[in-house]
Structures are given as C-alpha cells and as structure tokens.
Amino acid sequence: FSKFAEPITRTNSSSFNELLPEIINDLSSAKRTNKFIGVPSGLEKVDRFTNGFQKGSLIILAGRPSMGKTTAAVTFGINAVKNFNKSVLFFSIESSKEEIAFKIVSNLSGHSVDEVKKWNFSESQIRSIYEKTSPLCHNNFIIDDSSNDMSVIRSKAINIQSSKKIHLIILGRGDKIPLEKIANDNNVMECVHFFGFKNNPYKYIKNAKFL
Numbered sequence: 001f002s003k004f005a006e007p008i009t010r011t012n013s014s015s016f017n018e019l020l021p022e023i024i025n026d027l028s029s030a031k032r033t034n035k036f037i038g039v040p041s042g043l044e045k046v047d048r049f050t051n052g053f054q055k056g057s058l059i060i061l062a063g064r065p066s067m068g069k070t071t072a073a074v075t076f077g078i079n080a081v082k083n084f085n086k087s088v089l090f091f092s093i094e095s096s097k098e099e100i101a102f103k104i105v106s107n108l109s110g111h112s113v114d115e116v117k118k119w120n121f122s123e124s125q126i127r128s129i130y131e132k133t134s135p136l137c138h139n140n141f142i143i144d145d146s147s148n149d150m151s152v153i154r155s156k157a158i159n160i161q162s163s164k165k166i167h168l169i170i171l172g173r174g175d176k177i178p179l180e181k182i183a184n185d186n187n188v189m190e191c192v193h194f195f196g197f198k199n200n201p202y203k204y205i206k207n208a209k210f211l
Contacts, residue, residue, distance in 0.1 A: 035052075036050075036051045036052030037051055037052055037054065038050065038051055038052025038053045038054035038055075038057075039052050039053045039054075039079075039080050039084050039086060040052050040053075040079065040083075040084075041053065041075070041076045041079060042075050042076060042078070042079030042083070043072065043075065043076075046072075046076075053076070053080070061073065070092070070094075070095055070100070070103065071103055071107075073090070074090075074100060074103045074104055074107060075107060077090055077141060078104060078107055078108065078136065078141075081135060081136055081140050081141050082135045082136070086140075087140040087141075087142075088140065088141045088142070089142045089144070089157060089160055090141065090142065090143045090144070091144050091145075091153050091156075091157075092143065092144070092145045093145075093148040095145065096145050097143040097144065097145040100143050100145070101143065102116050102117060104133070104136060104141070105129065105133055108129075108132045108133050108136070109128070109129045109132050109133070111129075142160060144156060170192065170193070170194050170195070179192070179194070180192075180194070
C-alpha cells in the first residue's frame with residue numbers, strides 16, 4: 001500500500017480568471033437560497049465556522065474522550081445522506097461498525113443508544129424505526145472499522161469510490177475534444193462515454209439517474 005501514502009498529484013489546473021466566475025456563481029447561488037456553499041453539517045454552530053463541508057477541505061473535530069465527537073460525526077454523515085443526497089464513507093478507528101450503526105439508529109429514531117440495544121419496542125415502534133432509517137439503507141452510508149493505518153484507509157477509500165463511479169453519457173454532434181481533455185485531466189475517462197448523435201435518445205433518458 002506504499003503508493004497510497006504518497007502525496008496526491010492533481011493533473012488539472014485552472015487560471016484565476018477561469019475560477020472566478022465559478023466561485024462568484026456558487027456564492028451568488030448560496031446567497032439567493034440562504035444556504036451554505038458547502039454541505040451543511042446539520043449543526044448550525046458548526047456551519048457558521050465551516051460554511052458547510054467543501055471539497056478539498058480537512059476539518060478536525062477535537063475534544064476529550066466521551067464528549068460526543070463520534071456522535072457529532074454520525075450526525076454530519078446522516079445529514080449529508082438524508083438531506084443532500086450525498087454518499088458517506090465513515091472510517092471508525094476506535095468504535096466498532098456495530099456501535100456506529102447503533103448511533104445511527106438512535107439519531108434517526110429518537111431513542112437512546114441504550115434503548116436501541118435493549119430493543120424492547122412494540123411492533124409499531126419497530127416499523128417506525130425501519131421507516132426512519134430507510135434513507136440510509138441504500139448503500140450510501142458505508143462504515144469501515146477494519147484498520148487504523150492511514151495508507152490502508154486511503155486504499156479502501158479509493159477502491160470503494162472506484163466501485164461506485166457514476167458513468168456520464170454525452171450525446172450529440174458537438175466537438176468532443178474539449179470535453180475529452182477535461183475528463184482525461186480529471187482521470188475519469190473510463191466513466192465518460194461519447195455516443196455521438198442518436199435519433200432516439202429516450203432510452204438513455206429513461207435509464208438515467210440524473211439529467
């Protein structure tokens with residue numbers, strides 16, 4: 001796993017002149033919708049400091065033992081999945097994945113972790129728990145507790161990300177060379193497909209998750 005411990009090298013570069021319109025557009029959109037430019041944590045005081053979790057940012061939440069750091073991190077992940085349709089990969093170095101699962105059920109159901117572990121619920125309460133946890137039951141909240149080795153963690157993150165890649169299909173007669181360059185610079189050529197002009201594009205639209 002030594003190669004995964006090496007610094008990440010990004011092959012794509014942009015001038016400030018190219019980035020400025022994109023940044024202004026993101027900020028203007030956030031201002032219009034009264035939202036943060038990143039993915040909110042679900043905790044207002046945290047979002048005031050971070051302006052939402054943003055791509056490329058490293059945020060460290062520190063505190064003494066048993067102060068609720070893991071519970072807060074679980075809350076962040078649940079909010080991203082449930083309210084913003086994001087996927088979360090949760091690496092736990094100390095708590096087991098079962099313990100994280102208990103915390104998730106507790107958070108979504110409103111019952112304490114102790115109550116969840118005892119599972120003394122009526123049938124209607126159990127149905128309610130299943131309904132409330134269903135948004136996280138589509139493989140979009142992955143928990144891994146198998147290692148505290150950062151090189152192994154990074155390797156697993158890359159493998160899981162690769163196994164869940166979204167494929168982009170581009171139809172039409174337009175010049176594909178600039179788009180191929182963007183895909184190549186971002187190392188996603190295997191996920192981008194240029195099918196050219198199609199008389200009947202509806203079969204692609206029918207099977208697409210996003211348009």
